[in-house]
Amino acid sequence: MTRIVELRAGVLKKNDELARALRSRMQQAGVFTVNLVSSPGTGKTEFLKQTLIALREQGYRVAALVGDLETENDANRLAESGAPVRQILTHGLCHLEAAMIGDHLEGWALDALDFLFIENVGNLVCPSSYDLGEALRVVLLSVTEGEDKPRKYPTIFNSADLAIVTKMDLAAACEFDADAATASIHSVRPGLPILWTSARRGTGMSEWLELLATRRDATRTVAAG
């Protein structure tokens, strides 16, 4: 006999459950977790390295996980900041999943951290489907990529909490049109906050650091209340 069984179950339920558990673990430990997503070459690693350096100078305790298909190059670069860093090698997989985050946190005392950054695999498609338990999902876009990229990859921009435009020091040379980029971002995610930065020059970094501190405080207030 042929039977039809109704399920109505999320395909990524397993990942979503792990992510939810991670999120509450982080909140209890008082760690504010940030997931950085972009295309390859947007400058995630340099941006994150400067962020780690600046936060450490302000007395925050920070750590980072970085995902790549192969090599430990990015972990080595990030470790120059002095922060503890672990590389997640996906060996071909195009995105990070919540289970990989859990595995790579082993041995780290989370309550001794204020911020945890996760640098996702450079990819604007696949990471959008995978919740990593982050408190803030940041999508980065460099001025060299073209203002219409958000329209081409709407899903990731739509799922982000914040957009960061990188390499603003190259904006003039690229004839980058900030108004067009804003319109493009807001066409796929109306009202998404945008920060304009250059990690190399320090442009926009104080605004970013302030935003991180504010968001972290807000999460802690909620957790305490």
Next chain:
Amino acid sequence: MHELSIAHGIVDTVSTALGDTPGVVRDVSIAVGALSGVVPDALHFCFEIATADTRLSGATLSIEQVPVAIWCPTCAAVVEPPPPLSFRCPVCNTVSGDVRRGRELDVLSYTFDDEPALEGA
């Protein structure tokens, strides 16, 4: 291309639901939202690979595509902006980021025959 991971997720979900129930799975029906980040064609291709040597081997995959629907505060209604992807109310042009449908990635149901032995007879 994360559709293979998604296809494995579908196989896991249905296999878990099946448990020890004997039978052959004929079809799996899923909902894929326009904002789910999943490409239906790629998923069809990966589904065949992911189901090989499982209890879902040979099953078809039916995909129901769910368009984006937003809450329009001006019209006080859920509206569906026509393609290409936009978040602008088709009635009054208000832009809204309040997405009500389109992020789905769900197994809706599966169809199975619980007396497979009769087939070859």
